[in-house]
Amino acid sequence: MSYLVDFANFLVNAIGASGYIGIFLLMFLESSIVPLPGEFVIPPAGYLAATGKMNLWIVIIDGTLGSLFGALFNYYISKTLGLKFVLKFGRIFRLDHALKKTVIFFEKHGAISVFIGRLLPTIRHLISIPAGLSKMRVFAFSLFTTAGALIYTAGLAFIGYFVGKNPDLLKYYMHRFSLGLLIFALVLIAGYIIYRRKYDK
Template identity: 85%
Template sequence: MSYLIDLADFLVKAIGASGYLGIFFLMFLESSIVPLPGEFVIPPAGYLAAVGKMNLWVVIIDGTLGSLAGALFNYYVSKTLGLKIVLKFSKIFRLEKALKKTVVFFEKHGAISVFVGRLLPTIRHLISIPAGLSKMRVFAFSLFTTLGAFIYTAGLALIGYFVGKNPDLLKYYTHRFSAGLIAFAVILIIGYIFYRRKYDK
């Protein structure tokens, strides 16, 4: 248990030393090339806001913008490479059929996919790739990415703000928060399915 306390202290000190620029950069990595969990970045910043060393709203906005920047990086890389080049590499792993289906799906349901994807673990790191391959409109992509990233970042920041550095409580509430996001995403998907059925008719 002592190593968890030491890790929490280290993260708080690291975030405090790097400041808002560090939060932005780490959340950029979290959304782009390095699957760094936001749970290691935002709650310590929320704690620093609680003790008066940072501003809670600036932490939330900074983290959200970092997530958006990282997502846009993946989006433009995927859009620039294009589907043909990515398909060549996907053939090595026999993923070309799944990738094609994903791109076709995004062309029809890109907005809800991006928003829901930003709420879900693991998927939030990858959701920008099919969006870029399908050449989703950058305004729509940015809007729904920002909305999803804001909810995710705000939730983690509030956990850190009210829970502090206690590793057990942080783990408990971040898990509950993740479960809540998954439940919310499921409700959104069900609602969207009913909406599409009614709209298509």
């Protein structure tokens, strides 16, 4: 169990040494090309805010902005390459048909997909790609990305702030937080389906 404590101490020291710039860059990577979990970045920063070495609200804003800019990086790369280019490589792995269906779905339900996608693990890192391929409006993409990233970042920051660096408590509360996000996402999806059915009629 001591190795978990050592790892938690390492994360706290690393975040403390890199400061707000480090938080921004790590969350940029987390949201773009490197699937680095935000759980390794924000809770230690929240703990440092509790000790007075950082400001909690700056941590939340900094992490959210890092997530936004990382998502925009993926968005513009996908938008620049275009669907034809991606489909060409998708055929190699027999993913072209799935990609087409994803982009068609995204053109119809892009906004809610971005917001919900930012709340869910794994999808959080990939949701920018279909947004760019479908040429979703950048303002709408940025708005819903920021909203989802803010909820995610704030939740992790508050966990670190109130729980500290106890690995057992962190694991427990982050699990409950992830479960809460999943339930929230499912409620949103159900509400959106009901709304779309009434709207389509």
